[in-house]
Amino acid sequence: ARSGDDSAAAGGAEPAKVVLGTVGASDPYWQVLTDEAAEQGIDLEVKDFADYPQPNPALSEGELDVNQFQHLVYLAEYNAANDPDLVPLGSTAIYPLALYSTKVDSVEDIQDGDTVVVPDDDSNQARGLLILQSAGLIELKDGGTIYSSLADIDEEASRVEVKAIKADLTPTSLPDVAAAIINNDFVEKAGLEFADAIATDDPEDPNSLPYVNVFAVRAEDKDDATLQKLVAIYQDTQAVTDGVQDVSGGTAQLVKISQPELQAALDKVEADTAAQQ
Amino acid sequence: MTTAAGPAATSVPLVELRDVHKTFPAARGGTPVEAIRGVDLSVEAGEIVGIVGYSGAGKSTLVRLINALESTTSGSVRIGGREIADLKERDLREVRLGIGMIFQQFNLFRSRTVWGNIAYPLEVAGVARAEQNQRISDLLHFVGLADKAHSHVDELSGGQKQRVGIARALATEPSLLLADESTSALDPETTQEVLSLLRRVNRELGITIVVITHEMDVVRSLAHRVVVMEAGRIVEQGPVVQVLSDPQQPVTRRFVSTIVDDEPDAEALAALHARHPGHFVKLAFRGDEVRQSDVFAELLSRDVRFELVYGGIEEVQGETFGNLTLALDGDPAAVTAAVAAVADLVPTTELSR
Amino acid sequence: MTTAAGPAATSVPLVELRDVHKTFPAARGGTPVEAIRGVDLSVEAGEIVGIVGYSGAGKSTLVRLINALESTTSGSVRIGGREIADLKERDLREVRLGIGMIFQQFNLFRSRTVWGNIAYPLEVAGVARAEQNQRISDLLHFVGLADKAHSHVDELSGGQKQRVGIARALATEPSLLLADESTSALDPETTQEVLSLLRRVNRELGITIVVITHEMDVVRSLAHRVVVMEAGRIVEQGPVVQVLSDPQQPVTRRFVSTIVDDEPDAEALAALHARHPGHFVKLAFRGDEVRQSDVFAELLSRDVRFELVYGGIEEVQGETFGNLTLALDGDPAAVTAAVAAVADLVPTTELSR
Amino acid sequence: MNLDTNIGELWPLVWQGAYETLYIVAITLTLGGILGLLLGLALYVTRRGGLYASRATNLVLNVVVNFFRPIPFVIFIAAVQPLARVVVGTGIGNPAIIFALTLAAAFGISRIVEQSLVTVDPGVIEAARSVGASRLHIIRTVVLPEALGPLVLGYTFIFVALVDMSAIAGVIGGGGLGNFALQYGYRQFDAVVTWTAVVIIVALVQVVQLAGNVAARRIMRR
Amino acid sequence: MNLDTNIGELWPLVWQGAYETLYIVAITLTLGGILGLLLGLALYVTRRGGLYASRATNLVLNVVVNFFRPIPFVIFIAAVQPLARVVVGTGIGNPAIIFALTLAAAFGISRIVEQSLVTVDPGVIEAARSVGASRLHIIRTVVLPEALGPLVLGYTFIFVALVDMSAIAGVIGGGGLGNFALQYGYRQFDAVVTWTAVVIIVALVQVVQLAGNVAARRIMRR
């Protein structure tokens, strides 16, 4: 149950208390969301985590009421490895992932044997590897999935060497490598332009659905009115969506997908994940 | 329980060592060191025992066995009849509370001032603060360090450190005091003061004292009994007067000669002969048996002139004690006769040139 | 440049201190300690100077100024004519290479064996390995620690540590040796051996020695000149014989009395009187001026019987030297007359009861 | 490098972070310091020749300390989360990070303490034993005071190490200036914010280290 | 907790990681150890009353060491990346992590060294000065040997700290067992992998620490 459960969901005298976990609370739109939520009777506390593995266990443990930092693939992985009690409550956006370089202008210019880096968190890593494969830089054994890791690279058939690096350090490694997969939110801050991407995936592609970012809650809270309302505020407040776009440099694909749809997508990925192991 | 026969008849010795051995295990590549090799020693309550012996003889190790700072390899150590080898640390503490120790290397607490060092045993013994202060202040005055009370140990001279060690050991008026070279760094004045304090606490408070020293002067003026160690064994022991007047072992004679100028060694003898003509004899005076004037009269009556060239008269525990080496000068026949006559009066040794 | 008048006339002293002061800054809440307060001292090359004085007089501080282990607060310290206060560390090293020091607290290297400790100065001086080994082995035998060569410092007895310190200081045969209480932890035998070694290196190699000691015996048998310190000042100095035979300052008299039994103190006097009837006189014999038998004959001729109750004859640098206290017994008038007659022969002091 | 900076709006967070760092480190150093002192003392007294010499106990303690120290700190934090939930009631945020840091610090401190204590002259311990002091009393009144100089330097070392480590607080949603520097400076590629925070951290550390140095020098009078 | 695990396929990576950890830590400890020793010696000899006493130098050294130690390690790594490119030719991977760890270790080690050296009895330094040894010679032949016991314990401490810190290697694409534990265990929620790696790390540390303890005891003979 949610920490502020007993108070009225909306319009009550007592503001409902919600603790939300994220990675990267320093992005300004979180403050906008908090302010807007307060207007609407929700006392939102945003807890910031520096690392991806923590917000899900904290949610499971009841230390958070909701989190928003992951896409369905990551959530599925967590559920598969632990008790599958976290569910998506609402969608936010699909962020494209792209390959950048300060040395070359196109993928073709990358020399055989050069090094390319991908983020070291699993889902972005797999996604990055898929981009590299589409760009013809590597071959993945068995064609590649959303679970591919460095170990799945067919080195014989690949043109480049791939290294995994902490996501926030991929931009600073550009001088050392031919190209790097850089998470969307670091691109502009690192002084790059989204237009500089030399290869990218396509958020419009239905295959990108698993990469939709979601609000996750414990299964028992999926009908919690306050949380639903929070999601709605996020999705519907112009100031918030502008902020999200701002941070993504206009590349974020804001989407609204219903809870059952998200659940269905998650179940599919989870089933695949279970089969994978 | 003491019987009517008096404590001496039945009392157990305060300290009793039986066939004690102590071997330090070999360092890497070395051989074990047998520091103590079968020592039997009793110290009666109220006694002052002096331990002498060459450097490395095992003296420090021996006293460290007495308060169990070192454990024996074999043998028994009893304090007040209680075997301490079997005691647990808690009971050892009790035993040690009654034993003060002056360390050869001082072992002062660097983290404490002079005052704090002396306070330490009092704190351990749980003495009330006011009494502590009184006692420390008395001791500081006694050892002449009143102006250094709040100095730290590393601001002291060698002798000052030793005096702090002495004051610390005396602070709780222990019933047994182990003093390892306790006056070696002290000037004669302070040495005398410390010795007379030790005599006083022995006499007035009945404190038993075991004192290790290289200075026979300390033994002579302080100890009742002397124990001579050599290479981990006790080679001679007895009342001070007896050992001094009639040393049996070479090591003992060597020590005794440092105070009772026994007779000049070969080098000194040669030097004396160079300056003094005549025949050298050593006369041994003990106690008040013989009047020296009788001896001198004897010599003069035979027209033998003499010079005292070596030696002197000492006091040992209130007894006169002396070896006088005389250079006899005169008609050779008269000298021979005189020597014979004198030999009837006192033990006489002719010192060949 | 030495003139035809001979080196003594123009040579600079090996060590020369002029109006030296040393004040240790105050510890928190304390007052500064003036350890040395205006000392002038010259040590000629080849001399052996003994420094005596009460504990805390400033002896150790003084010698530490000589090899610049401590810097002066004011005044000048010259070694071989060179002012060391102005020297940089590099030049000080050169000076120190020629100075050996035996420390009062030994200051041995715990990380080295006995052998390694003695090797240290040789390594610093760059002595060839083979020569090092020879020298160390000789020194070890000399100080009687051949069997402890590979022992570590904390496995040594007090005296053994001191002997390592002595061997280390002598290793490089420095031209100046500073010995701070270098025999205080040694037994008489070893002390004698060390002293005769020091005498020998002085005589044979011309090594200058400054020796701090509490034992006047050491001064007597070793030193040419004695310096007496009190409270940071030199209060008396002179050739040993002169100072011993005619001490001026109370502190000097106190030290001298420890070897030349000057006269019994009040306590001893009372004890002697209790045992010996009669009148006490102290006779002072110096050199060979007066034959003792003349004095004794004088007494006996007046039918005054006597006992030597205190004192003896000492050798100081080859001169006879003694204070004899006699108990005179006989007809009071005869005794008075005898005392008068004896007083004509030797300096005589009546000791009142 | 891009010198657009948000530092202007972030000052309140800077002070908040500085306060949190001080608070996290102070509590951690106190609690971890006490635990580490006890553990370090235990390591020391059970050594061969120690006051409570015991080979077995010493070995066990060594193995335990060696077990916890090398665990990568993020894993350590995660591993002690269940315990943190029991003890401080939550697995995230400052209380949990304090809990984890305290435990980790305790193991590190125990080694620093051990290392300081072994330099105590056995002679003074003998002097204390010879007057009949109990072993606990000796530890309190002789061993610790005699080693106080190196101990102060050791704790100062750990203080700095903790300030450094506390930056990791962010992984479980804790705060502090280090985390602020990472979050608002480093990850936002805002060099001004990063180095502002770092400089404040450094200034804090300078003050504490210099104080530690002075204290140690006073205590050792060297 | 779910005990599905990938450990079966990961063994080659485990051994690879163990090798890399040893390799990273060995180089770091050697290079950082030497740098830290020099820096620690400099801190020690410039103290008041030291062989090269100099208030100003000592202050500068202190400020420098205090500057670098508390910087959050990830920021430190990023900050020294440009320097790493100059020195080791790359800003990522094992060479870069070794470079960053070495620098960071040097500052930490300098404090441990300083703390060990202050316990050396000034009397033995005087004894060395009195025979005319040069100050550098004294440092080499007296100061360091006399402090060797605590120094060995100190370096052992740092070894363990480096094993711990090396887990961060992953952030710039370095390897090692700690990173393996994080990457394939912790971030995959695979407890078996995590703890397998941790146990191997711990075993490694046990061996080194026990060896360090024995060496220190031999050296100090206490």
Ligand SMILES: Nc1ncnc2c1ncn2[C@@H]1O[C@H](COP(=O)(O)OP(=O)(O)OP(=O)(O)O)[C@@H](O)[C@H]1O
């Ligand atoms: N811890 C130890 N380890 C090994 N040998 C030791 C140890 N302590 C003492 N010894 C050795 O035991 C012997 C006796 O030492 P002890 O200290 O009892 O001599 P001592 O008679 O007090 O000598 P000194 O008069 O020089 O103080 C010496 O040979 C010494 O080297």
Ligand SMILES: Nc1ncnc2c1ncn2[C@@H]1O[C@H](COP(=O)(O)OP(=O)(O)OP(=O)(O)O)[C@@H](O)[C@H]1O
């Ligand atoms: N580092 C120091 N700080 C403060 N005072 C000191 C220091 N060293 C010595 N003193 C003081 O200076 C005075 C002279 O000390 P010094 O060691 O020279 O005496 P000493 O004549 O050698 O005495 P001893 O015969 O006892 O060795 C003493 O009062 C001592 O307390």
Ligand SMILES: [Mg+2]
């Ligand atoms: Mg001894």
Ligand SMILES: [Mg+2]
């Ligand atoms: Mg002295």
